[in-house]
Amino acid sequence: MNQAASELYQSTVLDHNRSPRGYGELSGTTHSAEGFNPICGDRVKIQVIVGQGAIKEIKFTAQCCALCRASASVLTEVMGGQPLSFAKSLSLSFQSFIQGDAQPAADLAKSAASAFFAIKDYPARAKCVLLPWHTLSSSLTDQLTVSTEPKE
Amino acid sequence: MTRLAPNGVLDVKALRGEFPVLARDIRGKRLSYLDSAATTLKPLCVINAVDRYYRHGTANIHRAVHLLSEEATGLYEATRTAACQLLNAADEREVVFTTGTTGSINLVARSFVKPRLKAGDEILLTGMEHHANIVPWQMICEETGAKIIVAAINDDGSLDLASFKKLIGPRTKFISCVWISNALGVINPIKEMIDAANAAGVPILIDAAQAVAHVPIDVQTLGADFLAFSGHKLFGPTGVGVLWGKLQHLDAMPPMLGGGDMIKTVTFEKTVYADAPAKFEAGTPDIAAVIGLGEAIRFVTEDVGFKAIHSHEESLRNKAEAALRDVVNLKIIGTAEPKLPIFSIVMGNIHPHDVGSILDSYGVAIRTGHHCTQPLMARFGVQATSRASFSIYNNEEDIENLVKALWKTQELFA
Ligand SMILES: Cc1ncc(COP(=O)(O)O)c(C=O)c1O
Numbered sequence: 085m086n087q088a089a090s091e092l093y094q095s096t097v098l099d100h101n102r103s104p105r106g107y108g109e110l111s112g113t114t115h116s117a118e119g120f121n122p123i124c125g126d127r128v129k130i131q132v133i134v135g136q137g138a139i140k141e142i143k144f145t146a147q148c149c150a151l152c153r154a155s156a157s158v159l160t161e162v163m164g165g166q167p168l169s170f171a172k173s174l175s176l177s178f179q180s181f182i183q184g185d186a187q188p189a190a191d192l193a194k195s196a197a198s199a200f201f202a203i204k205d206y207p208a209r210a211k212c213v214l215l216p217w218h219t220l221s222s223s224l225t226d227q228l229t230v231s232t233e234p235k236e
Numbered sequence: 237m238t239r240l241a242p243n244g245v246l247d248v249k250a251l252r253g254e255f256p257v258l259a260r261d262i263r264g265k266r267l268s269y270l271d272s273a274a275t276t277l278k279p280l281c282v283i284n285a286v287d288r289y290y291r292h293g294t295a296n297i298h299r300a301v302h303l304l305s306e307e308a309t310g311l312y313e314a315t316r317t318a319a320c321q322l323l324n325a326a327d328e329r330e331v332v333f334t335t336g337t338t339g340s341i342n343l344v345a346r347s348f349v350k351p352r353l354k355a356g357d358e359i360l361l362t363g364m365e366h367h368a369n370i371v372p373w374q375m376i377c378e379e380t381g382a383k384i385i386v387a388a389i390n391d392d393g394s395l396d397l398a399s400f401k402k403l404i405g406p407r408t409k410f411i412s413c414v415w416i417s418n419a420l421g422v423i424n425p426i427k428e429m430i431d432a433a434n435a436a437g438v439p440i441l442i443d444a445a446q447a448v449a450h451v452p453i454d455v456q457t458l459g460a461d462f463l464a465f466s467g468h469k470l471f472g473p474t475g476v477g478v479l480w481g482k483l484q485h486l487d488a489m490p491p492m493l494g495g496g497d498m499i500k501t502v503t504f505e506k507t508v509y510a511d512a513p514a515k516f517e518a519g520t521p522d523i524a525a526v527i528g529l530g531e532a533i534r535f536v537t538e539d540v541g542f543k544a545i546h547s548h549e550e551s552l553r554n555k556a557e558a559a560l561r562d563v564v565n566l567k568i569i570g571t572a573e574p575k576l577p578i579f580s581i582v583m584g585n586i587h588p589h590d591v592g593s594i595l596d597s598y599g600v601a602i603r604t605g606h607h608c609t610q611p612l613m614a615r616f617g618v619q620a621t622s623r624a625s626f627s628i629y630n631n632e633e634d635i636e637n638l639v640k641a642l643w644k645t646q647e648l649f650a
Contacts, residue, residue, distance in 0.1 A: 086598035088263045093648060095588075101649075124589050124605060140490035149587030149618075150649065209593055 091202035092209070095148070096158075100196075101150040106160025110143045119219030121211055126152045128158075130219045137168045142220075149212050151203070152166050157215035158196045168224065175221050239539045246540065246548040248631050254279040255629050265599030268634040272576050273625035274425075274603050275468045276449060278532075281539075285531035296520055298497055304423035312523055313558050316513070317528030319478050320487055322533050323463065327483055332513040333526055337445040337479035338368040340464030341412065341514060343479055344441055344477040347489040348462075349410045355381030358407040360438075361387040362400065362424070363615055364417045367608040369443045373412065379544055382409065393420040393570030400429060404436045409490045411438055416446040419607040419623065423451075430460045431611025439485070446471055450549060450576055452542040455480055459642065467525060472532030476525035478647025479516070486512035493518040545628055553577035554624045554633065559639045565646060566637040569616050582618060583642070586649050591622040594648060598641035600624075600634075 110116075110131040119128040126148035133141040142163050144156040159189035163171050170191070178197055182204055192198065203213045238536055239251040252258050255277045259265050269277060289311065297312045320328045334340045343640050349359070359373045373384055385408070386635040387400035397447035397511070411433045414427045426442060433440035441462035444453060448465040462485070466477040481489075491498055491509055495518035500508040509515045536545075556577055560566060583591055592604035603623045606613045612621060624638055 085262075085595050086265075089594050089644070091647070092593055092597070098648065124587075149589040151590065151593075206593065209589065212589065 088113065094199045094202075095129040096196060096199035097151065097154040098168055099104060099218070100154035100157040104144075104157035106143050106157060106164065107143065107145065115223040117219050117223035119215045121148075121152075121215055124149065124159075124212070126141055126212060126215055127150065128156055128216050130156070130216060130223050132220070134168065134224075137169075139163050139167070139171055144216060146216075148215070151200075151209055152215055155200060155213045159216045159220060162195045162197055172224070173221070174202050175217050179214060182214060183208065183212055184210050205229055209235065237539060240541070240544055241321075244543045244544065246628060247450040248548065248629065251540070252629050252631070256279070256280060257324065258629060262599040262601070263407055263597060263644075265597075266633075266637070268598075268600040268627060268630075268637040270624040270630065270634060270638060271521070271601045271603050272449075272627035273421075273446060273469075273607075273623065274417075275474070276471045276627055277629065278528075279373060279464075279471055279535055281535050281612075282528045282531045283474055285530040289524045289527050297523055307471075308523060308527075311527045311530065315526045315533070318530045318533040319480075321399070322448075322453065322537060323478075325480055325482050326456055328485065329512055330455075330480055330483050332479040332486065332516045333521055334464075334477045334479050334516070335475060335522075336466040337366075337443060337464045338372075338477075340462075340468075340477055340479035341369055341441065341443065342372045342494055344462050344464075344481070345376050346410075346493050347516075348439075348481075348485060349373075350376040350380060351490075352409055353377075353382040355500065356407060357382040357409040358385045359383070360385050360387065360400075360403055360408050360413075361397050362387045362413045363424070364393075364395065364420065364424075364609065364612045365412075365414055366418055366443065368445075369412055370412060370611070386611070387413075390469050390572070392572040393417070393422045393575075394572035395422075395424050395429075397428060399542040402433055403434045404438060408436065409539070411440040412443065413440070414446070416444075416450065416576055417570065417609075417612070418446045418578070419609040419612055419621070420571040420572075420580050421446075421576040421625070422570050422572050423447075423574045423576065427458060430458055434459055445575070446578075449536065450542075450545060450559060461485055467529040467532060470529070470532050471527040474527035475522040475523075476529050478529075483512065486516070489516075491515045491518065495519045504637055517559070518602070525553070540628060548628060549577050549626060552583065552630055552632075555632060556624070556626065556635045556638070559635050563639060563642050563646070566642065569618070575631075580621040581624065581625045582621055583645065586645060587623040588620040590649070591642070591645050595622075595641045598637060598644065599639045600637050602638075631640040 099196040113131040114134045116131040128146040142160045177192045180186040241247045295308040297309040388396040439461040444465045451472045463480045468474040498518040567582045569580040588604035
């Protein structure tokens with residue numbers, strides 16, 4: 085594989101795409117949201133059970149590209165069981181690293197999410213990776229749908 | 237300078253030298269530009285014509301007696317002559333410069349069609365239209381209570397011509413249809429469609445956005461009422477296009493934009509509009525782009541020619557089709573002939589955006605998505621496809637690179 089493709093589609097990413105973790109529906113969800121990218125048609129649904137200030141369970145369903153699916157899978161893996169405060173700061177760090185100038189927080193850099201860091205150099209695909217993360221954030225703030233594009 | 241070899245065949249190697257972008261290195265790879273249906277690359281002669289206007293002769297047109305303005309006006313109007321010849325129009329006044337196909341269609345919708353519509357009237361389109369040939373009609377339908385009727389597309393991507401003809405009825409007030417599908421490359425039986433419209437006395441517009449760089453156009457033989465194209469799909473600059481319309485229609489149409497250059501006299505009580513085409517060209521147009529388009533028309537008709545284009549593109553189509561047929565798990569949507577070398581590809585469950593990214597990493601530039609034809613995508617039950625579209629400067633190496641990168645994509649996601 086050549087360099088650009090191997091940066092974007094690292095083995096972790098391919099593996100999560102092939103056998104996504106946390107895929108499916110939850111019952112007894114306390115928070116959920118759907119994310120949609122109208123540009124490419126990607127759709128993600130994130131369902132969460134929050135209790136005692138932590139994400140007790142998290143699952144997703146999706147119709148989307150490999151980057152988006154792998155990102156959602158990694159998201160459920162790194163967020164499961166974590167305190168809400170950790171989930172929020174990790175999300176924030178990921179988003180501001182990918183779309184801004186911020187350095188990744190230490191927790192983020194050593195998490196599986198670091199497999200997506202190369203996306204920073206491919207802005208056209210950054211939305212694919214970020215969609216599940218945006219969707220989780222909005223579910224936690226009880227916004228029911230989220231779009232990668234501005235509201236009309 | 238001619239780009240044909242002595243035997244009349246396109247000298248692709250020499251031709252490629254005319255397109256500076258082809259010399260670019262894309263992430264360390266040779267560029268295989270297979271996105272000409274979105275926009276064609278620009279030859280040096282066009283780039284130079286635009287550069288010359290800014291560098292050597294900037295002036296506004298139709299407004300001053302000084303030398304620079306006279307030169308600019310001359311070059312601008314020379315493009316009208318060139319476009320008139322390109323389309324074999326009967327009269328130069330039938331050639332209106334617009335911002336592109338989208339601008340042309342909107343002008344006809346607003347100025348020609350809307351005043352004729354009442355509730356219950358119908359506008360006939362086909363199921364393979366670009367959004368540019370759907371949304372303007374929806375907008376005027378919403379305002380008038382008219383409605384859009386859509387002719388069906390067959391499983392092979394061809395138009396169901398019988399259904400198209402049957403849908404033309406007493407309520408049909410206008411027909412607008414694409415000549416060549418940008419998403420599938422399928423070429424519609426445009427002459428039969430126009431004849432059917434004429435027989436019913438219904439005016440018809442042809443969206444020639446994809447046709448203009450690939451097939452010769454003769455509006456007098458075709459017999460349509462309007463035809464639209466964009467300069468940037470004909471090796472010309474962005475920002476300019478053409479609306480050709482029958483003079484009697486253009487004369488009857490009110491202007492859409494008011495302003496300078498479209499008047500005979502103005503007082504605060506009343507303005508007398510100029511005649512077509514000036515009536516539709518209010519304000520300072522994209523003069524450089526119009527001049528560039530003139531050079532692009534010269535390039536395509538004199539240096540290359542549609543006969544050589546056709547034989548080169550047919551050869552590319554046959555070779556690409558054969559090579560793509562061997563790739564496992566690959567389906568092409570839109571196989572009906574005749575068609576251009578445009579391939580709308582679906583690869584099993586692999587999302588087109590992943591295909592696009594992997595291909596990009598091999599220097600292969602394709603378009604992924606719905607190609608501004610969402611209803612057509614829905615017709616074939618997909619959200620999106622990966623589209624490879626070829627043009628005169630493509631060669632067998634591009635086909636090889638495409639196929640190789642598609643195989644790599646398969647391996648990666650297997
Ligand atoms: C068939 C067709 N119609 C209309 C358009 C719109 O052209 P433009 O965006 O240049 O106005 C396109 C361009 O993609 C096209 O392919």
